[in-house]
Amino acid sequence: MDWMKIKTRMQIKKTLMQMVTCTSAVLVISAMPVYGADGWQQDTAQQWFYMEHDKKVVNRWVTWADGTPRYLGGNGLIVTNNWVNAGGDRYRVKEDGSRYENEWFSVTSNPSLPSGKPSTAWYYAGADGKILVNGWHELEGRYYYFYPGGNSPRTSFFTAEDKRYYVDAEGVRPEPGWFSTENVDSKGNPYVNWYYVQPDGSLLTDGWHELDGITYYFDKNGNSPRKRWVNLEDNRYYVDDTGELMKGWFSITGTSSNGQEYTNWYYGDSNGVLWRGGWGAIDGKWYYFDPNGLNYRKRWYIDNVKGKRYYLDEDGVLQDKGWFKIENVNSVTKAVTESWYYAGEDGAVLKGGYKTIGDGAAENTAATERTYYFDANGLNYRKRWITDNNGDKRYMGDDGAMKKKEWFVISGLDSRNADYNNWYYAESDGKVIVDKWHKIDGKYYCFNASGVMRKGWLTETPEDDDKESSYYYCAEDGARAAGWQWLEIPETWMDNTDVADYVQEHGQYAYFYFSTTSGKKKRSGSGKQEKDVDGITYCFDSYGIMYPGWVKMSSTVPEIKGYRYFYQPETEKDKKYIPGEKVESAWLKLEGPPDASGSGQKEWYYFDNTGKPVCGGEDSYEIKKIGDGYYIFDMFGAAQYGLVEVKGDFYYCGAEDGDRKCAVGKAMVDDGVSATRSQYYFDIKGKGITGIKDGYAYYKGKMQKADKAARYEVFDIPGEGKCLVNAAGKVMKNTKVTDGNGQKWETGAGGSIKVYGSDEVAELEVPEATVSY
Numbered sequence: 001m002d003w004m005k006i007k008t009r010m011q012i013k014k015t016l017m018q019m020v021t022c023t024s025a026v027l028v029i030s031a032m033p034v035y036g037a038d039g040w041q042q043d044t045a046q047q048w049f050y051m052e053h054d055k056k057v058v059n060r061w062v063t064w065a066d067g068t069p070r071y072l073g074g075n076g077l078i079v080t081n082n083w084v085n086a087g088g089d090r091y092r093v094k095e096d097g098s099r100y101e102n103e104w105f106s107v108t109s110n111p112s113l114p115s116g117k118p119s120t121a122w123y124y125a126g127a128d129g130k131i132l133v134n135g136w137h138e139l140e141g142r143y144y145y146f147y148p149g150g151n152s153p154r155t156s157f158f159t160a161e162d163k164r165y166y167v168d169a170e171g172v173r174p175e176p177g178w179f180s181t182e183n184v185d186s187k188g189n190p191y192v193n194w195y196y197v198q199p200d201g202s203l204l205t206d207g208w209h210e211l212d213g214i215t216y217y218f219d220k221n222g223n224s225p226r227k228r229w230v231n232l233e234d235n236r237y238y239v240d241d242t243g244e245l246m247k248g249w250f251s252i253t254g255t256s257s258n259g260q261e262y263t264n265w266y267y268g269d270s271n272g273v274l275w276r277g278g279w280g281a282i283d284g285k286w287y288y289f290d291p292n293g294l295n296y297r298k299r300w301y302i303d304n305v306k307g308k309r310y311y312l313d314e315d316g317v318l319q320d321k322g323w324f325k326i327e328n329v330n331s332v333t334k335a336v337t338e339s340w341y342y343a344g345e346d347g348a349v350l351k352g353g354y355k356t357i358g359d360g361a362a363e364n365t366a367a368t369e370r371t372y373y374f375d376a377n378g379l380n381y382r383k384r385w386i387t388d389n390n391g392d393k394r395y396m397g398d399d400g401a402m403k404k405k406e407w408f409v410i411s412g413l414d415s416r417n418a419d420y421n422n423w424y425y426a427e428s429d430g431k432v433i434v435d436k437w438h439k440i441d442g443k444y445y446c447f448n449a450s451g452v453m454r455k456g457w458l459t460e461t462p463e464d465d466d467k468e469s470s471y472y473y474c475a476e477d478g479a480r481a482a483g484w485q486w487l488e489i490p491e492t493w494m495d496n497t498d499v500a501d502y503v504q505e506h507g508q509y510a511y512f513y514f515s516t517t518s519g520k521k522k523r524s525g526s527g528k529q530e531k532d533v534d535g536i537t538y539c540f541d542s543y544g545i546m547y548p549g550w551v552k553m554s555s556t557v558p559e560i561k562g563y564r565y566f567y568q569p570e571t572e573k574d575k576k577y578i579p580g581e582k583v584e585s586a587w588l589k590l591e592g593p594p595d596a597s598g599s600g601q602k603e604w605y606y607f608d609n610t611g612k613p614v615c616g617g618e619d620s621y622e623i624k625k626i627g628d629g630y631y632i633f634d635m636f637g638a639a640q641y642g643l644v645e646v647k648g649d650f651y652y653c654g655a656e657d658g659d660r661k662c663a664v665g666k667a668m669v670d671d672g673v674s675a676t677r678s679q680y681y682f683d684i685k686g687k688g689i690t691g692i693k694d695g696y697a698y699y700k701g702k703m704q705k706a707d708k709a710a711r712y713e714v715f716d717i718p719g720e721g722k723c724l725v726n727a728a729g730k731v732m733k734n735t736k737v738t739d740g741n742g743q744k745w746e747t748g749a750g751g752s753i754k755v756y757g758s759d760e761v762a763e764l765e766v767p768e769a770t771v772s773y
Helices: 009-022 024-029 491-495 497-506
Strands: 039-042 048-052 060-063 069-072 082-086 089-093 103-109 119-125 135-139 142-146 156-160 163-167 177-184 190-197 207-211 214-218 228-232 235-239 248-255 261-268 278-282 285-289 299-303 308-312 322-329 336-343 353-357 370-374 384-387 393-396 406-413 419-426 436-440 443-447 483-488 509-514 529-533 536-540 549-552 563-566 586-591 602-607 622-626 629-633 643-646 649-652 665-669 678-682 691-693 696-699 712-717 721-726 735-738 744-747 753-755
Touching: 048 069, 069 089, 089 119, 119 142, 142 163, 190 214, 214 235, 235 261, 261 285, 285 308, 308 336, 336 370, 393 419, 491 497, 497 509, 536 563, 563 602, 649 678, 678 696, 696 712, 721 744, 721 753
Parallel strands: none
Antiparallel strands: 039 048, 060 069, 082 089, 103 119, 135 142, 156 163, 177 190, 207 214, 228 235, 248 261, 278 285, 299 308, 322 336, 353 370, 384 393, 406 419, 436 443, 483 509, 529 536, 549 563, 586 602, 622 629, 643 649, 665 678, 691 696, 712 721, 735 744, 744 753
């Protein structure tokens, strides 16, 4: 004991561990604890404590002989295998009293009840031994969460600061993007849940979110359902097996309880809300959906209240405003028969007797109205005679229409097996003419008792004397001609300048029109005028010549406004319009009028509903909505192409060989600024936008991008203010970045710049138009 007392303090520290081994016998037989000298000492129970200034050190870290710290508790003894709270921090010491440092460790707790299971909690001690607590910490590039007590969750969902998070079996927070968890339900069936991690590590939750242009649903826990219905308030939605919200048409396939495969169709609006319980119109077509949203296809819908029948085809489209057929296949013979029906404007089929249908309802007919017969279910009678109680005969033709005021032929084999073609004529009420002479369209015909037209020569006397200004033409059958005739222009007319010009451009022959009732030719009072023939407008002069091509009807500024175009086919196969028909509400690619200024080459022209070519004012452009798009025309009436500047705004009208419609939405444009194409965005009227769209910055339609070397630059977008844009044109939001010059930037959630790396503002890149006035 005396030998130990005379050791200096430093000697004690250096030889402490050696003393523990070499002098153990002396220590064991010591009856009283050793006090006096500073340093480590043992009590009678062989427990270590530390003396300093003749006092036992308590509640403090003291360096052990190997240089590692030991914590002395309130009783002055080294704390082992326990928690240490010191200086507001938490530590964990091992069995030998050394503390955990730079390492993970776990603590297993025994259950409080026999039915319970041991639980293990994980912690991490830093280089100074302090347990990581209160939030997220990055370790070796991965993020872990620590509760206030220091335990780090494993395979767990939890909420922190009103945000939802997940950590895997190692406690690691997933990287931003999608991840899934595999689970087993109460019946032992495996299933997978999908989640999405945001850039800040939190999960998307509570509603619809758009990712890369696709909309997904996330519940309050962050789960994004797959191949499931989503019912929110009074609305119903469906997400497919990738979680994408279904918009527009989509189908669900499966197998029924009886083993039959099925495909059910549904429709979601632009917000994904399912259409249900009634009629809905899409792109001008009507569809019927049951209360669950199922679209009726290839089946009848019967409205028992109104007593009406409707038919939906194989695409679910309501058959309305016209004829439709249903094909039936005989299960035995496999023969296909057609049943025809007619749907009114409301889609209900006509049924129960004779029905009159307006112009264009039946195929291959020019009648103003046609009459058809339908049974109680709406089936249309075709190729059948119907004789009424008065003995009057009517015939329902191949197209189901009652023959009215028209010729028709019935062909077949007679009793001698010889071919026959019998011609009949039905009057305006449908009654077939029998056993008399009859004048038809200025011609006289004779019919036998069966209504069959007699063949042969007939002599007829005109009912009126010809007027000096009227002309008649006899066809090959000897009947008085009517309608259009291709005739040679008399030489006596060549003194007229317009006639001479016509002959020089078109030749010696011209079309004339003769009335089908009076035989009079169609002509103008003076000069060239528009005249209607059977609802179609043509141009005639005072001689009755029908003029095709460009015709100058008046003098205007710009000059093109005074022209009209009467269709002139380029080839015999060109059947786009009737030759000579005034072009209205239509596009044509033509050379301009030969006697007017213009490009001298073929250009696209649009003629409005009056036939006037659309054009800009003198030295200006005209922007015109046509159909579902906008187009730009110059003063010569030519539709423009390429990037066009109009009053400081920019429009892209496509390529020269395209449809020249102003682009809307995103478009890649060769704007002449560089050899590469540039990204643009145009509004619904085709004008290039200035502002931020879908997270990208645009000026007059052109996407603004940071220089690649700079990586990020500030652009001052009119109406938006300053925003930080990357080299792809994307506006930075809610992030911290470093540009190519090493300058650091920080942006808020709305894209506002919170921390500027510099005060430089990039110059806006202005589009370069292909043409402009």
